[in-house]
Amino acid sequence: MSRTLAEKLWDAHVVRKGEGDEPDLLYIDLHLVHEVTSPQAFDGLRLAGRPVRRPDLTIATEDHNVPTDPGVGRDIPIVDAVSRIQVDTLRANCAEFGVRLHPLGDVEQGIVHVVGPQLGLTMPGLTVVCGDSHTSTHGAFGALAFGIGTSEVEHVLATQTLPLKPFRTMAITVDGTLPVGSTSKDIILAVIAKIGTGGGQGYVLEYRGEAIRALSMESRMTVCNMSIEAGARAGMIAPDQTTFDYLQGRPHAPQGADWDAALGYWRTLRSDDDATFDAEVVFDAADVEPFVTWGTNPGQGLPLSGSVPDPSDIADANARAGAQRALAYMALTPGTPLREIAVDTVFIGSCTNGRIEDLRAAAAVVEGRRKHPAVRVMVVPGSARVRLDAEAEGLDKVFTDFGAEWRNAGCSMCLGMNPDQLGPGERSASTSNRNFEGRQGKGGRTHLVSPLVAAATAVRGTLSSPSDLEPVLAGQS
Amino acid sequence: MEPFTSHTGVGVPLRASNVDTDQIIPAVYLKRVSRTGFEDGLFSAWRQDPGFVLNAEPYRAGSVLVAGPDFGTGSSREHAVWALRDYGFRVVLSSRFADIFLGNAGKQGLLAGQVAQDDVEMLWKILETEPGTQVAVDLQAREGRCQQFVFPVGVDDYTRYRLLEGLDDVGITLQSGEAIDAFEAARESWRPTTLPVLS
Numbered sequence: 262m263s264r265t266l267a268e269k270l271w272d273a274h275v276v277r278k279g280e281g282d283e284p285d286l287l288y289i290d291l292h293l294v295h296e297v298t299s300p301q302a303f304d305g306l307r308l309a310g311r312p313v314r315r316p317d318l319t320i321a322t323e324d325h326n327v328p329t330d331p332g333v334g335r336d337i338p339i340v341d342a343v344s345r346i347q348v349d350t351l352r353a354n355c356a357e358f359g360v361r362l363h364p365l366g367d368v369e370q371g372i373v374h375v376v377g378p379q380l381g382l383t384m385p386g387l388t389v390v391c392g393d394s395h396t397s398t399h400g401a402f403g404a405l406a407f408g409i410g411t412s413e414v415e416h417v418l419a420t421q422t423l424p425l426k427p428f429r430t431m432a433i434t435v436d437g438t439l440p441v442g443s444t445s446k447d448i449i450l451a452v453i454a455k456i457g458t459g460g461g462q463g464y465v466l467e468y469r470g471e472a473i474r475a476l477s478m479e480s481r482m483t484v485c486n487m488s489i490e491a492g493a494r495a496g497m498i499a500p501d502q503t504t505f506d507y508l509q510g511r512p513h514a515p516q517g518a519d520w521d522a523a524l525g526y527w528r529t530l531r532s533d534d535d536a537t538f539d540a541e542v543v544f545d546a547a548d549v550e551p552f553v554t555w556g557t558n559p560g561q562g563l564p565l566s567g568s569v570p571d572p573s574d575i576a577d578a579n580a581r582a583g584a585q586r587a588l589a590y591m592a593l594t595p596g597t598p599l600r601e602i603a604v605d606t607v608f609i610g611s612c613t614n615g616r617i618e619d620l621r622a623a624a625a626v627v628e629g630r631r632k633h634p635a636v637r638v639m640v641v642p643g644s645a646r647v648r649l650d651a652e653a654e655g656l657d658k659v660f661t662d663f664g665a666e667w668r669n670a671g672c673s674m675c676l677g678m679n680p681d682q683l684g685p686g687e688r689s690a691s692t693s694n695r696n697f698e699g700r701q702g703k704g705g706r707t708h709l710v711s712p713l714v715a716a717a718t719a720v721r722g723t724l725s726s727p728s729d730l731e732p733v734l735a736g737q738s
Numbered sequence: 739m740e741p742f743t744s745h746t747g748v749g750v751p752l753r754a755s756n757v758d759t760d761q762i763i764p765a766v767y768l769k770r771v772s773r774t775g776f777e778d779g780l781f782s783a784w785r786q787d788p789g790f791v792l793n794a795e796p797y798r799a800g801s802v803l804v805a806g807p808d809f810g811t812g813s814s815r816e817h818a819v820w821a822l823r824d825y826g827f828r829v830v831l832s833s834r835f836a837d838i839f840l841g842n843a844g845k846q847g848l849l850a851g852q853v854a855q856d857d858v859e860m861l862w863k864i865l866e867t868e869p870g871t872q873v874a875v876d877l878q879a880r881e882g883r884c885q886q887f888v889f890p891v892g893v894d895d896y897t898r899y900r901l902l903e904g905l906d907d908v909g910i911t912l913q914s915g916e917a918i919d920a921f922e923a924a925r926e927s928w929r930p931t932t933l934p935v936l937s
Contacts, residue, residue, distance in 0.1 A: 276914065276917050276918055276921045277914050277917045279896075281895075282894070282895035282896045282899075283896055284896060286911060286914055286917070286918075288918070288921050288922075288925075290929055290930075291930065291932075297768050297769075297815075298814070298815065298816070300771035301771070301772070301773040301816075304771075304773065305908075309908070311908075316932075317931040317932055317933050318931060318932060319932060320932040325765075325768075326769065341769075343769040343770070344769055346769075346771060347769050347770075347771055350771045361932050361933070361934065381930070382930050382932060384930065386929075387929065387930075392814060393813075393814055394812065394813055394814040394838060408814040408838055409814060409838070409841075410814055410815075410816035410819075410838060410841060410842035410845065411816040411817075411842075412816060412842065412845040412846065412907070413841070413842075413845070415908065416907055416908050416911065419908050419911075419912070420908060420911045420912060420918065421918065421922075422911055422914075422918060424907060424910070424911060426894075426896070458756055458808055458811055459756075459807065459808040459811070459834055459836075462808075462834065462836065462837060463837060489812075490812075492808070492811060492836055492837070494837050494838075512935045513930045513931075513932075513935060514930075515928040515930075519927055519928040520928070522926065522927075522928050523926075523928035526926070526928075558756050558758065558811070579755040579806055579807060580755070582753075582754075582755070583754075583755050583756055586754075676760075676765045676813075677764065677765045677766060678765040678766065678768060678769065695758075695760065695812060695813075697758045697760040697761065697812060698760070698761060698783065699760060699761075699764055699783050700760050700765075703764070703783065
């Protein structure tokens with residue numbers, strides 16, 4: 262019987278088929294752990310006297326809480342006492358239960374969803390879980406990857422399995438070629454605006470089509486990362502030569518006969534031509550313009566060429582009330598061209614857009630320029646390895662010459678858990694994934710954008726794309 | 739986990755859609771390492787507004803939250819469920835829940851019941867006209883009642899069974915230990931381990 266990619270991965274991991282209404286018991290190949298959603302899970306193990314069943318399929322890093330000030334290392338205490346306790350608790354738990362940890366100051370420390378792929382641990386055909394909703398990132402490799410709650414973290418630590426009901430499947434086909442200046446971030450923001458924050462609920466999204474195939478691994482990760490913002494459990498892309506080339510030679514990639522065996526299997530990991538999806542959505546990449554959000558959920562977005570919408574034009578009463586509330590929070594007036602919205606802060610980083618390719622793209626825009634004087638620009642690599650790679654290419658110099666802060670790896674301003682936060686009423690253009698009220702700091706106002714739009718906005722001070730910039734004249738820098 | 743069979747308590751009308759888990763409990767409260775005591779974080783930003791529903795008597799003592807569609811979207815934080823539960827909520831009713839929130843709720847004895855949006859509107863009307871009105875939810879019968887208004891409450895069979903019995907997932911799964919052993923024995927050698935790579 263023909264099957265979708267998600268169904269093939271599901272079937273390959275069923276330990277025990279559920280009877281009647283029971284869920285299936287699914288085996289988990291890789292469990293990523295960080296300091297925020299794990300303390301209560303380890304505590305549960307201790308209370309029940311249970312070990313971690315497979316420490317060799319588990320890896321931990323410190324990301325959500327960590328300060329990103331240059332120079333912060335493992336031995337420099339975290340100033341915030343509560344954050345320090347949480348990080349110290351992770352270190353103690355990993356030591357007690359034998360889990361590999363990459364702590365602050367370690368060369369492999371970083372955002373958990375950047376660390377897994379760069380180590381070559383994330384690969385096609387795996388089930389990957391983490392107590393973080395952006396685990397969907399790893400689906401870019403053709404893995405079934407999804408976020409879980411703390412009770413489920415404990416369950417995976419104890420049993421290496423999860424009881425789950427099968428997800429429905431949705432094909433999101435992006436045909437054609439992406440215009441110059443548009444990126445995978447614009448694709449996913451446009452997808453979420455179209456299907457809504459609940460449109461993917463209960464589904465695994467499979468992204469396919471010519472425009473998806475043309476994307477690099479980094480760009481594919483950006484798309485899959487934000488699947489959760491459409492309400493989906495997971496997003497995935499069938500592996501192809503781009504995937505295999507990215508993986509080969511990475512520290513944990515299979516070698517020798519194992520590589521050949523893996524490759525043989527990975528080539529079968531695609532939805533069969535006659536497989537049926539529960540839902541299908543089709544886009545034309547040629548229509549994807551640089552996209553920005555204007556509201557307080559990731560579905561409230563528009564092309565940058567548009568204007569702040571008028572809630573009275575919205576027919577659905579709930580959506581209209583939501584838009585009114587969002588505009589009040591964002592302090593925006595209907596009809597204002599999006600390009601005229603001035604920001605205080607530009608944040609380039611996060612598990613959505615904190616990879617080397619994102620930093621290269623932003624650096625190419627700002628090279629030889631100076632930032633707008635009223636804007637604070639923060640560049641935060643997704644991992645210590647990304648930072649080192651960027652420094653080897655001289656990107657740090659490009660950013661600091663531009664007037665940006667070049668910082669250490671972590672979740673940083675994506676969420677208000679560490680010192681990198683917006684103040685009340687401050688407005689950001691951010692390459693992160695959520696524009697919820699208070700997400701980047703209490704009272705902070707967030708516009709989600711691509712790295713290209715973030716960089717151009719840092720130059721002009723208002724939401725902009727690189728095409729709005731004057732060319733850099735020779736010798737000007 | 740404590741079994742859940744039925745609950746009756748003051749209904750709280752929360753007229754908002756897309757209530758994401760950052761609103762239910764902001765990230766700053768996620769730094770704790772305990773599993774209880776999150777009630778102060780529940781809707782903490784919204785509670786600073788004196789007009790917010792939970793700041794008004796008799797809603798303050800509510801235990802059945804009636805919310806707009808797409809409740810619990812965003813971050814996977816189970817702290818959102820802990821905060822609702824620690825505050826005193828036993829039931830949340832909405833026409834649509836985010837998947838991860840729904841899973842987390844079922845594991846912590848918080849009933850997330852699906853109710854048609856028309857029924858939610860009717861509940862809002864009753865609870866706002868007569869603040870302090872109680873809402874009763876019978877999990878066995880999958881039915882809610884508010885004054886004379888009776889409405890169906892959607893809960894999937896397996897979650898209902900686990901809630902009624904108060905079952906612990908890890909305990910259930912460990913009964914399948916032999917099946918897990920057998921599955922592991924057949925795993926291919928190319929699948930990665932996190933053991934440090936010796937170079």
